[in-house]
Amino acid sequence: MPDAISRPPSRLQRATDQVFRRLCQATAGLLLALVVFIVLRIATAGAPAMREFGLGFLTGTTWDPNQGRHAILPEIWGTLYTSVLGLLVGTVFGLAAAVFLAEGYLGQAVHRALTALKLELRPGWAQLPDRLEQLLRNLVELLAAIPSVVYGLWGIFVVIPMIRPAAVWLHANLGWVPLFGTSFSGPGVLPAVLVLGIMIMPTITAISRDALISVPPKLRMAAYGLGATRWETIFAVILPTAARGIFGGVVLAFGRALGETMALAMLVGNSNRISVSLFSPANTLAALLANSFPEAGPKQVAILMYAALVLLGITLLVNVIGAAILQRASRQLEGAR
Amino acid sequence: MPPDASAVVTQDLNPFAGIDFSRLERSLRRPRTLMGFLLDTLVTGTTALALFPLFSVVWMLAWRGGKRLSVAALTQLPPSPMEAGGGFGNAIVGSLFMVGVATLLTVPIGILTAVYLARDGGGRLAGAARFAAKVLTGFPSILAGVFAYGAVVLLTGSFSAIAGAIALGILMIPTIILTAEDALRAVPARMLEAAIGMGATPTQATWMVLLPTALPGILTGVMLAVARAAGETAPLIFTALFSNYWLVSHGHVAAMRPTASLAVLIFNFAGMPFDNQIELAWAAALVLVLMVLAANVVGQTLSRRQVTQ
C-alpha cells in the first residue's frame, strides 16, 4: 500500500477519490436531513398546542392539567439552572481529572516509588506505571458506563441521605442566603446537580485529556527550557493550546446535561417552582417529558411536543452562544500546530 | 534532569560541570514552588474526590446485586413475580444486539461525516451539518424513542430491536461526529501535506494518514457513545419494548420483534416490590457496567495495536 502513493494517482485512484468525497458529502447531507426531519416531526406534532397556547406557554408558571392551563417557565428555569450548575461541577472535576491524567502524576509517582525500591528496570515492574495510568483512565470512563437509572437510584439511596445533615444545617444557620433559602425535603436541585455533574464528568475528562496530550511536546519542552514550572507551563501554554478541544468537550457535556432524562426525573423533585435555592425541588423539560409522556393522551402529547421543541431551541441557542464564544476566543489565542 | 547525574563523561561534554549539587534547593518557601505544590495537591485531591462516586456506585451495585451474580443469572430468562431464581440472559443478548447494530449504523456514517466536516469545513453544507449535530447533542433520550416510534414502529407495525437500535443511534451520532471531527482536525497539517506531496489523492491521504493518526481520539468518542447507549432506558421503552424470551431461537434472530435489554430490565425490576427482582436489577446493572468496561478495554487494545503498526 505505501508505494501506492509514491506514484501519480492512477485513474482508478482518482475515481475512488471522487466517489469517496461524494460519499462523505452524502453522509453529511444525510445527517442534516435527519435532524431537519426530526425537528419537523416534533414541530408538526406540537403545532396544535402552539396554536392554542402561543408564547404564553413560555412565560406562564402554572401547570394545571385539570383547568387546561399549561406553561413551562419553571421547567425552562430548572433546565438552565441545573444544567449550568451541573456543568460547573462536571467541569471542575472533569478538568482536574484530565490534567491529572495528562500530566501523568500517577505514573510519575509510581515510577519514583519503583526507583526508590530499585525495581524500575525489572521486566514485570517496569510497565507498572503505564498499567496503572491505563487503569485510572478506564476507571474514569467507567463512570460513563453506569446507566442513568442506576445514577437515579444511587442519588436516592446514597446522595440524598448524605447531604441531608449538611443541608439542614445550612438552611438553619445560613437560611438568609438565597441559595439556602428553602428547607431540604429530599429530591431537589442540589442532588440533581451533583449527580448530573458526575454523569457528564467522563465526557469532559476523556475529551479534555485527548486535547491535552495532543499538544506538541516541543511546546512543553520549550516552556521548561525557558524556566517555567510545571503549572506555569500548564496555565500559559498547554491549556490555551488545548482550549479548543476542551471547549468542544464542554459543549457536548452541556448538551448531555440539558437532555438528561431518567436520573433527573428521579432526583429533581418535579415541582413547578422557580427558586434559586439549592434545596428546593424544581423541574426540567426532559424530566417533565419523561414523567408525563407514558400517560399522555393525544392532546397532552401535543403540549409535550411543544415543550420538546422549546428544549431543542434552548440547545440551539446554547450552541450558537458557544460558537460565538469560541470565535471570539480563537481570535485571541493561537496555539502552534 | 538526567537520572544519573554523576555518570562518567568527559569534562567538556558534561553540561553540569562546576555545579555543586548539594547547593541546589527546592524550597517550598519560594512562591512559585509553593503554588505548584498546592496545585498538585488540589488536582490530586479533586481527582480522588471525583473517583469517589464511581467507587460508591460500584460498591452499591456489588453490595446489593453481587450475591446474585452467577452463571445462572447470566443464562436464564427473567423470573415472574414471587418466583425464585431466574436471570437476565436474554437482556444481555438483546443489549449486545441493539448496541451492536446501533454502533454498526452510526460509526461509518459518523466517521464519514466527520471526515467531510474536517476536510471541507468551511462550506455551507458542512456548517449546517455541524450545527445539526450540535443541536442533536441536547436531544433528550425519551424524544429519540418517541421519534423512532413514529418513524419505525408505526411504519413496520411492531415494536422491534431494529427500532431500538435506530433510537440508540440517534443518541450516539452527535458524540461520534463531534469527537471524530476534533480528533481529525488535531492531526498535524504537515503529515497530510507530506502525503499529498508524495502524490496521494485526498482520499488516500485520509485513509493512510488522517484516520489512523486520529484513531485514538475517534475511539474515545465511539466508546463514550457506546457507554451512553448501553445504559439508556427511555428510548428503548418506546421502540424495543421488552421481552421475556430469547432474541435468538432455533437459529433465527427475531430482530423485528420486541426485545429485552439490560437497561429496560433494570428499570422494570427496580420498580417492582419483590426482592428477587430488585436484586436481579442490581446484578444486571453490575453486569452492564462490566460489559462496557470490557468494550472500552477492547477498544483501547485495538487502537494501540493500530498506532504501533
Next chain:
Amino acid sequence: MLSSRLAVAVVLAAGFACSDASKAPGSAAPATGTGAAPATGDGDVVRLQGAGASFPAPLYLKWFKAFSASKGVQVDYQSVGSGSGVKSFIDKTVDFGASDAAMTPEEIARVDVGAQLIPMTAGAIVLAYNLPGVKALRLSRKVYAGIFLGEVTKWNDPAIAATNPGEKLPDLPINVVVRADSSGTSYVFSRHLSAISEAFAKSPGTNKMPSWPVGTRSKGNEGVTAALKTTPGAIGYVEYGYARSQGLRMATLENKGGAFVDANTASGQAALASAKLPDDLIVWASDPDDKTAYPIVTYTWLLLYKRYPDKRKHDALVELVDYALTDGQKEAEALGYIPLPGPVVERVKVAVKSVTTGG
C-alpha cells in the same frame, strides 16, 4: 495482579460461554419453565404482545409466564403506562393493551375494528405512613382529604388525635409524598378525593397528574416507597401490593358509612360489589356505599380488539383470558390484588364471546 488484557479475556470468555447457552433455549436450565418445546418449528410459535399499565404488571407477568410455559405460546407484556398502552393499542402495534383508566369514548372510537374492555383484576390504594412509635393510624375522611389539600399540616393536629385516642402522635410536620409522574394510581386516588371533597374536586380535581397543592414528588411507586421509608413523618399513596411487599404501615381509612376499614380482600370485594357494572364493563367505585367496603379501590382493564384476523392468535388470546379468569384469580391475592367477584367473572366471560376472528 491481573493485567487489563487478562481481565478482558476473562469477561469475554464468560460472555461467550453464556451466549452459547443462549443459542439453544430448549437446553437452558429449566428453572424458568421455558423448557417446554413450542408446538412446531420456529415461526410457528404463536406470539402475543401486550403493553400498558404498570399497576397490574406483576400479576399479568405471572399469568403470562405460566400460561406460555404450559401452552407453548409466547405472551409478552411490558409496562409502559396506561396512556402509552392505549396509544399502542390504537396504533395497532400490540395485540392487546392494559389500562387503569379504561378508555374514553373518543379513544374507543379511534379503534377501527372496535375495542372490548374487560376488567381482569382489581386493587386497592393505601395511605402508607412513616411514624416511628405509632402502630396504628386511623384517618377520617375529612382528615385525609385535608392532608392532601394541605389543610392539615401537623401530625399532632386535634383532628387526627380525635380518631386515634390511644396513640402518641409526634409534633412533626406532615411530609406528604405524591407521584411525580403521570399514573393511573394518581387518577384513581384523585378521583376518590374529588368524590369525597368538593374543595378537592374544584382543584386539583381528577387527573392522571394532578397539580397537588402540597407534597414532595417522587417517581413511580418505588420512588414514593423510598421516600416514605427514608423520611420520618411522611405519608403517601401507593398500591396495596406494593405497601405490603415492602413492609410499609398502612392507615385505616373511614369509608362512606362511617366505619374505619383496612385494605384487604374482603373489604376490596365489598367495594367492587357496590359498583354496578354497566354493559361496557367500565365503572368507577370512587366512593363505595357498603359499610364494610374499603374506600379506594379500582378495576384494571385489558384492552382487546373486537376482531382478530389471525385465528391462532384469537384462540390463544381467548384461552389466555379464560385462564386468567379462572386459575389466574387464585394468584391475585398472594400478589396483593383483589380477585374479581364471581358475578363479575361471569359477565367478563360473556363479553369475551364478542371477540371474534376472521374478516
